[in-house]
Amino acid sequence: MISVNFQFQRNILYTHDIYIRTIVPECLIEYFKLDFDIIEIDNAPEQFCKDFPIRTVPSVKLNDGSKIFEQIAVNDYLVRSTGKEVEINKLLGSSDDLIRQTNIKSISSFSGSDLLNVLASYVKPYIGMTSYEKTNEENALKKLDVMYKFLEEKLTTAKYLTGNEITIADLVTATSFKLGFAFMYGKEWREEHKLLATWFDNVIHSKYLEFHFKDFKYPEVPKTL
Ligand SMILES: N[C@@H](CCC(=O)N[C@@H](CS)C(=O)NCC(=O)O)C(=O)O
Known part of the structure; x- marks a missing residue:
């Protein structure tokens, strides 16, 4: 300290x-x-x-x-x-490819706000941070399902969310998913969402995030109330 x-x-x-x-x-x-x-x-x-x-x-x-x-x-x-030009362009996208650079910003913004807020509202009751309400959970799960599909579709054509190179969009999205993977996504969920689960594992063990996630453990089953 x-x-x-x-x-x-x-x-x-x-x-x-x-x-x-x-x-x-x-x-x-x-x-x-x-x-x-x-x-x-x-x-x-x-x-x-x-x-x-x-x-x-x-x-x-x-x-x-x-x-x-x-x-x-x-x-x-x-x-x-x-x-460091090479690493800057790798993580944030090069201004030579405006669409990719914009996609990186777009996914980072989406994951660091909407995805994180909805996922947190789903997980927080299970880790004692807020009280449980069935309707809130149902609404959150509906939204999350659409978000999972949106991200999974990206991973059907590339290893990472904006192409075959890891970017800040992957780092922000993977950290936003941390509460889900740490508490709610048991073995069964991970089998059903293989693309997301494999991508998450790659990103958290990348050289960029390893510092925080080196001892990360997945749950066998989702946490219960
Ligand atoms: N839009 C801000 C949100 C920042 C934010 O809400 N951070 C949380 C921690 S993840 C926080 O500081 N919460 C304390 C509070 O809102 O009082 C961002 O993307 O950085």
Whole structure:
């Protein structure tokens, strides 16, 4: 655990280990060995609220005082800040292929908001975070079914969601799926959704996400209430 000393300005990523949207930024900092202090918001609540009154993570404060929030913007900044053209184009798409670059943004946005919110609303009652309501679950499952099919269709023609190279869209989508794979998608679900399950396993064990997922375990059966 690092000590928090705000006298000397350093690059900061505010995070919290219970949250999903902070996983990709933390992994990017680890993978690219970026010069950032990673600060749990519980360890610096006043400074965090002062820096980011909207109080969401991930959020970044740079050593020149610049502030960045929203997962997509944070990820984009962290990757581009490396200056590594090849890896930037690989993860974010090259501006020579506008449609692919746009698809990467589109899938990242969809997965980091709609997919994550619906999946979280389905899983949270099972992990004691909200109360269970049958209608909510039925609605969430209906929406999720459409989302699974949408993503599976992409995986019928390519190894990853926007082609045969892993991109930030895969990283964001796989982390958004974490709660599902950790608690609800037992062996039977994974057999029925082989494309998604294989893709998820490839992405979480990629060099980008391995840091967070190296000890990840799948459940045999879904969690019950
Ligand atoms: N649209 C924002 C959502 C950020 C967000 O809601 N983050 C959650 C953690 S995954 C959070 O900070 N929740 C705390 C809160 O809303 O009070 C993004 O994509 O980064």
